Amino acid sequence: MLDDFMTRAALAGIGTGLAAAPLGCFVVWRRMAYFGDATAHAAILGVALSLAFSLPVFAGAMIVALIMATIVSTISGRGYAMDTLLGVMAHSALAFGLVGVTFIPGVRIDLMAYLFGDILSVSRGDLAVIWGGAALVIALIGWRWNALLTSTLNEGLARAAGIDPKREQLVLTLALAVVVAVAIKVVGVLLITALLIIPAATVRPFAATPERMGLMAALVAMVSAWAGLRASYEFDTPTGPTIVCVTALLFCLSTAMAGLRRAA
Amino acid sequence: MTVMSTPLVATRNLTVRYGAATVLHDVDLYVNAGEIVTIVGPNGSGKSTLLTAILGGVALAGGTIERAPDLRIGYVPQRLVLDPTLPMNVERFLSLPRRVPAAKAREALERAGVPEIGKRQMSALSGGQFQRALLARAILEEPDLLILDEATAGLDQPGAAAFYRRIEEVRSETGCGVLMISHDLHVVMSTSDRVICLNGHVCCEGTPEVVANAPDYRRLFGEGTRGALALYRHTHDHSHTHDHAQDAAE
Numbered sequence: 064m065l066d067d068f069m070t071r072a073a074l075a076g077i078g079t080g081l082a083a084a085p086l087g088c089f090v091v092w093r094r095m096a097y098f099g100d101a102t103a104h105a106a107i108l109g110v111a112l113s114l115a116f117s118l119p120v121f122a123g124a125m126i127v128a129l130i131m132a133t134i135v136s137t138i139s140g141r142g143y144a145m146d147t148l149l150g151v152m153a154h155s156a157l158a159f160g161l162v163g164v165t166f167i168p169g170v171r172i173d174l175m176a177y178l179f180g181d182i183l184s185v186s187r188g189d190l191a192v193i194w195g196g197a198a199l200v201i202a203l204i205g206w207r208w209n210a211l212l213t214s215t216l217n218e219g220l221a222r223a224a225g226i227d228p229k230r231e232q233l234v235l236t237l238a239l240a241v242v243v244a245v246a247i248k249v250v251g252v253l254l255i256t257a258l259l260i261i262p263a264a265t266v267r268p269f270a271a272t273p274e275r276m277g278l279m280a281a282l283v284a285m286v287s288a289w290a291g292l293r294a295s296y297e298f299d300t301p302t303g304p305t306i307v308c309v310t311a312l313l314f315c316l317s318t319a320m321a322g323l324r325r326a327a
Numbered sequence: 328m329t330v331m332s333t334p335l336v337a338t339r340n341l342t343v344r345y346g347a348a349t350v351l352h353d354v355d356l357y358v359n360a361g362e363i364v365t366i367v368g369p370n371g372s373g374k375s376t377l378l379t380a381i382l383g384g385v386a387l388a389g390g391t392i393e394r395a396p397d398l399r400i401g402y403v404p405q406r407l408v409l410d411p412t413l414p415m416n417v418e419r420f421l422s423l424p425r426r427v428p429a430a431k432a433r434e435a436l437e438r439a440g441v442p443e444i445g446k447r448q449m450s451a452l453s454g455g456q457f458q459r460a461l462l463a464r465a466i467l468e469e470p471d472l473l474i475l476d477e478a479t480a481g482l483d484q485p486g487a488a489a490f491y492r493r494i495e496e497v498r499s500e501t502g503c504g505v506l507m508i509s510h511d512l513h514v515v516m517s518t519s520d521r522v523i524c525l526n527g528h529v530c531c532e533g534t535p536e537v538v539a540n541a542p543d544y545r546r547l548f549g550e551g552t553r554g555a556l557a558l559y560r561h562t563h564d565h566s567h568t569h570d571h572a573q574d575a576a577e
Contacts, residue, residue, distance in 0.1 A: 209426075216409070216413075219379065219384065219402055219476070222383050222384050222402075223474065228384075263412070267412055271414055271416055271448070272415065272419045273414060273419070275414070276414055
């Protein structure tokens, strides 16, 4: 079954969506969208370093994403103008990564594959990494779910209950780095944040509890991955962006439905 | 209430600095079981910082905080900003971070005076209901110590008075200690066992009557009103120096 590239692509997309969507809920609730961008963009620097040192791209991307996420979350506690700083870091990391790639001798790499993903070339090995990473992220988020929610609501509430908000922030940072590394192959560094945020935003009007929002977001992400893949095959369009387009259309649909429901 | 018993929480020479600014220095404070202790003080006097330090969220520049072994703390924050993207009904909120049985959640809502709001979204509650939902969650775990940070900010006077009556009832039902910050001075005067007047350090403390008549307190909160209608203006005419940072303490 895994011999078919379309099957492998579908499994890769579904696995990524499954991990990204519940994490994406926290990114939305904690207003970390730019944080996600900075982490994802830094990963291109990781790709450059991996190629230079002949490391697996997953590993390099994850390490650099982790370093970036740690730097950003350390700064975020200090009350600087966060959006400006994050904007500086997100785009600098991307630019340095793009420049860095050109210094690698002898290798002509297809940058587009890392910027926008190359889901149709997912190998069995990639699939193992993607599903392994997804399982890790889901286990991590599931294990810390209540502690994460409590410290998202209010740090004082968390501390009073014996939860260290800094440690929970670290859990999210780690999960984000894994998702970034896993999603590069699927949607590329430029569109990873879309995979985190849009499914969560799509289901928000229909969720009464955080749990339902997480589950529904995962469902939307998986459906988008599958439908985007089919559509890109049908219309011969780039797959990663097509997946994001499908998610965006679902978001529009859900917003319209929520508007109609309010009006009724 | 026995003053001699081991306190639930006690700070000794507690000192907190934010950068170069000393926000709190040499604060000695204790709360016993069954006792309501209220912290009053002008804006920027370090009240919230003190509570955060007691909760363990601030690095101390000096001094110690001792907690009774296995102390259970219930905390009601000043303001809980619920991001509009986060769906949260009251029942779910009560089960954070530990899931509680529905019957227990209902009972806590009853004790907080809002039995009917379990199914409603937190964002759809009125200010008073919201604060009571926070209170219900705080008392759910049967805390030994209830900490409230200006829990009535944003409530009108009857609302605040009713809220504090609820706190008193919870105290007498459960025997927990209560440590709170309040701006509603005359409510404070009627419900507190002890009042601590804070302005970077403990200016004065004692029963409400003692504090209301203390010169330090009256310098901070105005003479003519005997503190009942406090003006939150920090008067700089008194003898000791304060180098706390207004911004840092907020």
